[in-house]
Amino acid sequence: MLAAASALLAAAPGTGARAASDAQTPAAAALPDREPFWGPHQGGIVTPQQAHTYFAAFDLHAKKPGEVVQLLRTWTDAAARMAAGTTAAPLGDDPNVPAGDSFEASDLPPARLTITFGFGPGLFSKDGADRYGLAARRPEALVDLPRFNGDQLIPARSGGDIAVQACADDPQVAFHAVRQLARLAYGAAELRWVQTGFLSRSPRTPEVTPRNLMGFKDGTQTPSDLDKFVWADGPDWMAGGSYMVARRIRIALEHWDRTPLDFQEEVFGRHKRSGAPLGKQNEFDAVDLDATDSEGNPVIAENAHVRLATAASNDGAQILRRGYSYNDGSNITAERWPPWRQGMEFDAGLFFIAYQRDPRTGFMKIFENMAKFDLLNQFATHVGSALFACPGGVADGEFVGQRLFDTA
Amino acid sequence: MLAAASALLAAAPGTGARAASDAQTPAAAALPDREPFWGPHQGGIVTPQQAHTYFAAFDLHAKKPGEVVQLLRTWTDAAARMAAGTTAAPLGDDPNVPAGDSFEASDLPPARLTITFGFGPGLFSKDGADRYGLAARRPEALVDLPRFNGDQLIPARSGGDIAVQACADDPQVAFHAVRQLARLAYGAAELRWVQTGFLSRSPRTPEVTPRNLMGFKDGTQTPSDLDKFVWADGPDWMAGGSYMVARRIRIALEHWDRTPLDFQEEVFGRHKRSGAPLGKQNEFDAVDLDATDSEGNPVIAENAHVRLATAASNDGAQILRRGYSYNDGSNITAERWPPWRQGMEFDAGLFFIAYQRDPRTGFMKIFENMAKFDLLNQFATHVGSALFACPGGVADGEFVGQRLFDTA
Numbered sequence: 099m100l101a102a103a104s105a106l107l108a109a110a111p112g113t114g115a116r117a118a119s120d121a122q123t124p125a126a127a128a129l130p131d132r133e134p135f136w137g138p139h140q141g142g143i144v145t146p147q148q149a150h151t152y153f154a155a156f157d158l159h160a161k162k163p164g165e166v167v168q169l170l171r172t173w174t175d176a177a178a179r180m181a182a183g184t185t186a187a188p189l190g191d192d193p194n195v196p197a198g199d200s201f202e203a204s205d206l207p208p209a210r211l212t213i214t215f216g217f218g219p220g221l222f223s224k225d226g227a228d229r230y231g232l233a234a235r236r237p238e239a240l241v242d243l244p245r246f247n248g249d250q251l252i253p254a255r256s257g258g259d260i261a262v263q264a265c266a267d268d269p270q271v272a273f274h275a276v277r278q279l280a281r282l283a284y285g286a287a288e289l290r291w292v293q294t295g296f297l298s299r300s301p302r303t304p305e306v307t308p309r310n311l312m313g314f315k316d317g318t319q320t321p322s323d324l325d326k327f328v329w330a331d332g333p334d335w336m337a338g339g340s341y342m343v344a345r346r347i348r349i350a351l352e353h354w355d356r357t358p359l360d361f362q363e364e365v366f367g368r369h370k371r372s373g374a375p376l377g378k379q380n381e382f383d384a385v386d387l388d389a390t391d392s393e394g395n396p397v398i399a400e401n402a403h404v405r406l407a408t409a410a411s412n413d414g415a416q417i418l419r420r421g422y423s424y425n426d427g428s429n430i431t432a433e434r435w436p437p438w439r440q441g442m443e444f445d446a447g448l449f450f451i452a453y454q455r456d457p458r459t460g461f462m463k464i465f466e467n468m469a470k471f472d473l474l475n476q477f478a479t480h481v482g483s484a485l486f487a488c489p490g491g492v493a494d495g496e497f498v499g500q501r502l503f504d505t506a
Numbered sequence: 507m508l509a510a511a512s513a514l515l516a517a518a519p520g521t522g523a524r525a526a527s528d529a530q531t532p533a534a535a536a537l538p539d540r541e542p543f544w545g546p547h548q549g550g551i552v553t554p555q556q557a558h559t560y561f562a563a564f565d566l567h568a569k570k571p572g573e574v575v576q577l578l579r580t581w582t583d584a585a586a587r588m589a590a591g592t593t594a595a596p597l598g599d600d601p602n603v604p605a606g607d608s609f610e611a612s613d614l615p616p617a618r619l620t621i622t623f624g625f626g627p628g629l630f631s632k633d634g635a636d637r638y639g640l641a642a643r644r645p646e647a648l649v650d651l652p653r654f655n656g657d658q659l660i661p662a663r664s665g666g667d668i669a670v671q672a673c674a675d676d677p678q679v680a681f682h683a684v685r686q687l688a689r690l691a692y693g694a695a696e697l698r699w700v701q702t703g704f705l706s707r708s709p710r711t712p713e714v715t716p717r718n719l720m721g722f723k724d725g726t727q728t729p730s731d732l733d734k735f736v737w738a739d740g741p742d743w744m745a746g747g748s749y750m751v752a753r754r755i756r757i758a759l760e761h762w763d764r765t766p767l768d769f770q771e772e773v774f775g776r777h778k779r780s781g782a783p784l785g786k787q788n789e790f791d792a793v794d795l796d797a798t799d800s801e802g803n804p805v806i807a808e809n810a811h812v813r814l815a816t817a818a819s820n821d822g823a824q825i826l827r828r829g830y831s832y833n834d835g836s837n838i839t840a841e842r843w844p845p846w847r848q849g850m851e852f853d854a855g856l857f858f859i860a861y862q863r864d865p866r867t868g869f870m871k872i873f874e875n876m877a878k879f880d881l882l883n884q885f886a887t888h889v890g891s892a893l894f895a896c897p898g899g900v901a902d903g904e905f906v907g908q909r910l911f912d913t914a
Contacts, residue, residue, distance in 0.1 A: 152833075154836075192766075193766060193767045193768035193771075194766045194768060195766050196763060196764050196765060196766055196767070197766075197767045200719075200720075200721045200759070200762070200763050201717065201721030201722075201778055201779070202717045202718065202719055202720070202721040203717075204717070204721070204779075205708055205711065205714050205716075205717060206706055206707075206708045207708055207709070207710055268706050269704045269706065269833070270704065270706035270717075270719075270831065271706070273719075273833055273854070277759065277763070277852065280760075280852075281760070281763045281764070284764075288849060288850055289836050289850045289851075289852075290850065291835070291836065292835050292836045292852075293835065294833055294835070296677045296678065298614055298676050298677065298678035298679070299614075300613055300614045300615055301615070302615055303613065306613050308613075309609065309610045309611075309612070309613060309678075310610065311608075311610055311678075311681075312608075312610070313608045313609030313610040313612070314609075351608070351685065352688075352689070354608070355604060355608050355685070355689045356604050356689070356692075357604060358600075358601060358602045358603050358604055358605075359601045359603075359604070359605045360601035360602060363601075370609060371609070371612075423678065425560075425677070425681055425702055426834065426835060427699070427700050427701065427702070427834060428562075428697050428699065428700045441696060442696055442697045442698065443697075444685065444688075444697075444700075446681070
């Protein structure tokens with residue numbers, strides 16, 4: 099489930115995805131620098147993708163439901179304030195107490211900040227305990243993700259009781275947002291893991307599809323039908339919400355960079371420079387899974403990324419990908435595949451984020467085969483994983499997820 | 507030696523630094539997106555600071571001087587090509603061999619990319635061995651940095667035989683550059699450590715001094731006299747070069763954020779919102795170290811950051827700071843100072859980079875007292891350190907550092 103997947107899904111025959119994607123086409127220069135916080139859906143899902151993310155998964159330490167409610171009230175208020183370009187909380191006028199904001203974003207515009215909240219399984223029950231009286235309200239779709247073929251998950255980079263996805267066109271604005279929320283959560287919730295990410299577009303040509311760290315174009319179109327593929331339909335507090343899958347996918351860039359171009363293109367099933375499907379000329383030409391060469395072999399290999407990711411290979415399943423490249427320095431790594439190199443390597447890759455109506459018919463459906471067969475797996479290792487139920491949008495005066503608690 | 511230092515140095519009485527800083531004032535919208543590679547000085551030193559850096563320190567594995575020369579030739583050629591906005595090497599037309607570039611920056615502009623090379627002590631001798639016949643040519647100024655008070659250096663984040671500082675207004679462009687050089691170095695040099703960094707300015711008001719992660723304005727002016735403070739004067743291959751100090755400074759942001767505003771201001775010796783020195787109204791008002799309050803106490807504390815960093819407290823010493831905030835996720839940390847909290851904390855802070863004519867009269871001179879007395883030390887821990895001799899600029903047809911090898 100790497101970078102080209104959604105381009106493929108969107109461009110697959112019959113999905114008609116291009117029309118629906120117009121509202122998603124980023125054109126940074128033309129956009130305002132403020133995204134709405136209140137509304138029928140949370141921001142950061144179908145919002146045109148910002149250039150940076152700072153993602154955090156929190157563990158809850160709250161003992162009682164009321165503390166969780168108070169946390170969500172405080173977070174909602176702070177998130178709305180920051181999205182509007184003001185401080186997370188009133189600064190206060192007593193210089194002897196900590197201020198309501200750390201101030202490093204105070205000269206910066208909101209940079210289209212969105213803050214998206216998601217609830218993990220641990221909010222509903224943890225270690226067998228129904229700690230907040232919500233166990234019976236856990237949605238069926240909020241499954242425990244199965245182990246996929248090849249998973250090498252690190253617990254310290256997986257899971258979490260509550261997710262906060264902050265996205266902005268400025269990395270300092272995104273980090274600032276999570277930092278304020280972490281401070282305001284003191285005693286009730288603590289950071290479990292975090293992840294930064296970036297998505298680079300040319301200011302000269304913002305309409306050009308960005309490339310991932312493998313050098314291939316990374317489509318960012320939405321699925322053709324948001325109601326069908328993205329927005330959840332229940333329970334009631336999830337109406338207008340969505341399920342978020344987050345996967346930290348490390349890519350063996352050193353290995354990839356020593357791989358000949360024709361094999362790279364076979365892996366993706368696309369041409370590197372143009373982004374066109376193999377055998378086609380243009381990026382948005384339809385993928386022809388049935389095409390064969392003069393010897394009768396498929397033009398797009400049976401285990402090419404494009405073939406396995408496309409809706410036509412997955413009973414029409416589509417997900418809304420909203421991932422970012424990540425770049426976390428370097429460390430000693432042993433590669434899984436030939437040449438089995440062991441040494442200092444970039445800790446970089448894809449922070450895959452996908453939204454869907456139901457993970458069982460979305461990510462899990464699509465990725466099950468990919469995890470087994472995708473040629474890309476030689477270069478990609480899933481090292482972190484989480485699933486969150488992101489409630490529907492928030493009306494002014496409510497707090498995020500309020501209906502989950504109101505009816506508990 | 508934290509973020510406000512150079513603002514202080516520059517604004518101190520008698521330095522006249524504002525005049526010299528005009529050429530350094532970033533105004534992103536007005537700048538071209540290409541910086542020259544060839545010239546009397548390497549780029550990335552007095553170049554108006556870009557928004558992102560990707561810094562790498564390499565260990566040399568080359569056995570012979572000729573391999574080092576070949577590496578530097580290859581790197582020089584690739585760096586010049588990438589600064590001009592093209593691929594690191596010709597792509598080649600044989601699809602069966604790895605291409606000359608990984609291509610993820612191919613749709614992006616050069617984004618003012620600069621690549622700055624520096625030579626560490628290990629190029630001259632390592633483990634007592636004069637492996638490249640250069641031991642006698644090690645400059646006196648390329649000292650082994652002493653241990654400073656409070657240093658908690660991690661060897662895996664310190665040192666290195668050759669440094670590559672890539673800076674660009676796009677994080678993908680900066681990373682792309684180092685990634686190509688790492689690939690081209692295969693067999694001759696290997697990554698030792700890397701560091702990403704960012705510096706956020708408002709596109710609305712690019713002239714406003716950026717803030718560091720402590721929320722204080724972070725001056726970026728140059729010293730008043732580049733020849734006196736920045737450019738080295740010898741040996742000959744260092745003419746037009748400079749000495750680069752790199753320090754990874756982790757900041758206890760959680761602790762800082764729970765510190766009252768008046769204490770934060772006492773620590774820096776400046777007002778947080780305006781950036782003015784304590785007792786003054788405006789950011790660029792001169793720092794008055796002699797001012798006292800109505801009870802005769804100094805307005806700016808004896809151990810305030812501003813006092814210790816300013817040229818007037820250091821026999822006039824000045825350095826060119828060119829640091830970036832960094833944000834490397836989170837991990838378990840035990841704080842050094844009350845409240846001695848232990849828990850999951852942001853691994854974030856300042857990637858301090860400073861250029862100077864001679865580190866003995868620059869960083870070492872200024873930081874010796876700061877390491878002992880600066881109030882900021884309660885919140886800052888130096889965990890990585892390196893010193894590099896950055897040769898003078900490169901003329902077209904030369905390779906970086908050529909004169910060091912020509913006369914060896």
